[in-house]
Amino acid sequence: MSAPTPGLAVRVPFAELQALLQAILQRHGCSAAVAAVLAHNCASAQRDGAHSHGVFRIPGYVSTLASGWVDGQAVPAVTDVAAGHVRVDARGGFAQPALAAARALVVDKARSAGIAVLAIHNSHHFAALWPDVEPFANEGLVALSVVNSMTCVVPHGARKPLFGTNPIAFAAPCAGHDPIVFDMATSAMAHGDVQIAARAGERLAEGMGVDAAGQPTTDPKAILEGGALLPFGGHKGSALSMMVELLAAALTGGHFSWEFDWSGHPGAKTPWTGQLIIVIDPSQAEGGRFAERSRELVEQMQAVGLTRMPGERRYREREVAGRDGVALTEQELAGLRELAG
Amino acid sequence: MSAPTPGLAVRVPFAELQALLQAILQRHGCSAAVAAVLAHNCASAQRDGAHSHGVFRIPGYVSTLASGWVDGQAVPAVTDVAAGHVRVDARGGFAQPALAAARALVVDKARSAGIAVLAIHNSHHFAALWPDVEPFANEGLVALSVVNSMTCVVPHGARKPLFGTNPIAFAAPCAGHDPIVFDMATSAMAHGDVQIAARAGERLAEGMGVDAAGQPTTDPKAILEGGALLPFGGHKGSALSMMVELLAAALTGGHFSWEFDWSGHPGAKTPWTGQLIIVIDPSQAEGGRFAERSRELVEQMQAVGLTRMPGERRYREREVAGRDGVALTEQELAGLRELAG
Numbered sequence: 001m002s003a004p005t006p007g008l009a010v011r012v013p014f015a016e017l018q019a020l021l022q023a024i025l026q027r028h029g030c031s032a033a034v035a036a037v038l039a040h041n042c043a044s045a046q047r048d049g050a051h052s053h054g055v056f057r058i059p060g061y062v063s064t065l066a067s068g069w070v071d072g073q074a075v076p077a078v079t080d081v082a083a084g085h086v087r088v089d090a091r092g093g094f095a096q097p098a099l100a101a102a103r104a105l106v107v108d109k110a111r112s113a114g115i116a117v118l119a120i121h122n123s124h125h126f127a128a129l130w131p132d133v134e135p136f137a138n139e140g141l142v143a144l145s146v147v148n149s150m151t152c153v154v155p156h157g158a159r160k161p162l163f164g165t166n167p168i169a170f171a172a173p174c175a176g177h178d179p180i181v182f183d184m185a186t187s188a189m190a191h192g193d194v195q196i197a198a199r200a201g202e203r204l205a206e207g208m209g210v211d212a213a214g215q216p217t218t219d220p221k222a223i224l225e226g227g228a229l230l231p232f233g234g235h236k237g238s239a240l241s242m243m244v245e246l247l248a249a250a251l252t253g254g255h256f257s258w259e260f261d262w263s264g265h266p267g268a269k270t271p272w273t274g275q276l277i278i279v280i281d282p283s284q285a286e287g288g289r290f291a292e293r294s295r296e297l298v299e300q301m302q303a304v305g306l307t308r309m310p311g312e313r314r315y316r317e318r319e320v321a322g323r324d325g326v327a328l329t330e331q332e333l334a335g336l337r338e339l340a341g
Numbered sequence: 342m343s344a345p346t347p348g349l350a351v352r353v354p355f356a357e358l359q360a361l362l363q364a365i366l367q368r369h370g371c372s373a374a375v376a377a378v379l380a381h382n383c384a385s386a387q388r389d390g391a392h393s394h395g396v397f398r399i400p401g402y403v404s405t406l407a408s409g410w411v412d413g414q415a416v417p418a419v420t421d422v423a424a425g426h427v428r429v430d431a432r433g434g435f436a437q438p439a440l441a442a443a444r445a446l447v448v449d450k451a452r453s454a455g456i457a458v459l460a461i462h463n464s465h466h467f468a469a470l471w472p473d474v475e476p477f478a479n480e481g482l483v484a485l486s487v488v489n490s491m492t493c494v495v496p497h498g499a500r501k502p503l504f505g506t507n508p509i510a511f512a513a514p515c516a517g518h519d520p521i522v523f524d525m526a527t528s529a530m531a532h533g534d535v536q537i538a539a540r541a542g543e544r545l546a547e548g549m550g551v552d553a554a555g556q557p558t559t560d561p562k563a564i565l566e567g568g569a570l571l572p573f574g575g576h577k578g579s580a581l582s583m584m585v586e587l588l589a590a591a592l593t594g595g596h597f598s599w600e601f602d603w604s605g606h607p608g609a610k611t612p613w614t615g616q617l618i619i620v621i622d623p624s625q626a627e628g629g630r631f632a633e634r635s636r637e638l639v640e641q642m643q644a645v646g647l648t649r650m651p652g653e654r655r656y657r658e659r660e661v662a663g664r665d666g667v668a669l670t671e672q673e674l675a676g677l678r679e680l681a682g
Binding site for chain 1: 422423424425426428430453454455456457458460462483485495496498499500501502503509511513521523525573574575576577578580581583584586587588590591592593594597599619621622623625626627628631634635637638641642645646647648649651
């Protein structure tokens with residue numbers, strides 16, 4: 001999650017922001033169906049204060065579409081593989097429309113088989129991961145997702161970058177509360193947050209990354225320009241990042257974070273990899289009281305002094321945005337309007 | 342993983358060590374079936390150099406069995422819930438015999454449905470977690486397991502301990518290699534390793550835990566006597582530990598790490614919680630080349646300078662033990678023989 005962008009000055013109704021983003025994406029090469037999914041995703045991130053995945057990403061979408069690297073018109077092909085297995089070929093398009101195309105089938109399978117896996121390949125994921133899992137929890141399901149990205153993380157004990165930021169997201173229902181949701185890069189920081197710090201001229205905390213010579217640095221520009229991020233939590237975060245490569249790429253038929261070459265597509269920004277989502281139906285579990293047990297966990301976490309649950313900041317920002325509109329800077333809004341033409 | 346115990350002086354053939362451990366466990370209250378499973382597990386940990394879960398654990402097994410806290414004779418009850426869901430009531434016994442009882446059914450379901458979940462509750466897990474997942478990878482399957490334990494970890498941002506050490510283990514096949522396997526506590530250290538450091542009079546690294554007053558300490562005794570561990574990797578490791586509580590306890594119908602009270606059973610050592618195992622059949626995945634892709638990942642990790650893959654130290658120790666016998670100290674062997682009567 002990112003620090004709030006300084007200088008938020010205007011507030012726009014969610015529907016208006018979503019329509020604006022959809023117009024931009026359609027104007028720059030997306031089909032209406034793809035643009036609708038991506039615009040909702042991006043506006044949701046902005047609404048929830050996840051600024052590294054909000055409108056900050058729009059120039060990247062425009063750039064990568066213009067480069068011809070990603071197909072904004074792709075129609076995903078869904079295959080019903082087995083009682084608990086759905087596969088989607090995103091056909092070189094974005095991962096979110098692929099998920100949208102397979103979502104109902106995956107939910108059906110999770111409810112009938114108890115668990116289901118959705119394997120997306122030939123896909124580009126350029127967004128936050130929590131919007132992919134939170135809706136499952138809103139339907140009473142537990143969801144875990146991993147996506148690999150592009151080489152920018154040095155495995156613990158290695159000399160050179162290999163892994164992507166490789167996030168893991170998890171969502172679970174909680175009786176009487178918003179779902180419990182987290183979305184964490186397995187890198188020490190999310191790549192978008194490094195970009196935001198570089199743009200703001202800020203230094204990073206120790207232990208986030210190395211420069212082009214492999215030496216520790218707190219300069220975000222040095223990380224972005226030939227340097228690399230480190231995994232979070234040393235060898236453990238590194239092992240989790242490796243697991244993400246195996247699940248999101250090897251198990252889906254997608255590319256590893258180092259396998260794609262976009263050098264022929266100047267302006268390309270989106271990692272061409274894969275995504276795995278595991279969905280479990282807790283209503284079939286022993287006792288059948290998952291959401292109540294989840295609430296008991298939250299209450300105990302609060303009792304030992306936790307003041308903020310994972311995902312809670314997003315819900316608070318969402319509440320404010322629902323009342324007052326989604327916050328962004330005047331420059332951002334002007335930039336978006338210019339891109340919409 | 343633990344540092345090697347100093348003073349390893351004798352080597353015993355694996356089968357002999359296993360038979361000795363089985364005799365001890367049967368003498369102290371386990372049925373032959375339960376003793377066989379636990380003895381194989383514990384001897385395997387010792388063989389592979391995972392000393393915090395090797396014969397070091399045997400006095401704990403004896404103590405917890407003598408206390409009446411765990412039922413060493415329990416016969417697990419397996420329920421076939423759905424096409425991808427198996428549930429086991431361990432009936433107050435150990436988790437490993439519960440897994441053994443359901444294993445074939447879970448493998449069948451993973452192969453037919455593409456994915457399956459095994460939910461174990463009313464169970465005690467007092468062992469390493471990698472022996473539970475590695476065998477799935479040896480059959481070409483991918484396995485992920487979580488188990489919660491007993492309150493000894495302060496959630497990130499909280500004042501008091503709540504979570505257990507809550508490990509996550511993962512195993513995946515790798516063509517022409519041993520499976521890729523990791524087993525990590527979501528605490529900064531495994532509890533058994535803190536005990537070993539305390540016994541050896543060693544200090545810990547910074548950031549592992551707090552004393553009874555909640556202050557950072559490097560004294561393992563201060564962590565064990567009223568203090569607590571910290572999660573690995575700050576808020577991210579803490580979120581993963583929370584996820585383990587939800588998956589291993591809420592989703593299985595088991596107890597959370599803080600929910601059981603063994604005060605009426607002096608000598609009780611084993612957390613009475615739950616365990617979740619997710620098994621995926623990668624042969625149904627796009628491309629069907631999972632194990633080859635897994636090997637390509639390993640080769641790339643080696644190419645960027647990684648000298649040791651997760652799990653590799655265990656395989657090396659195993660190889661030596663297969664040739665020369667399993668290493669333990671003379672005192673350990675004498676202690677085991679005394680316990681065998």
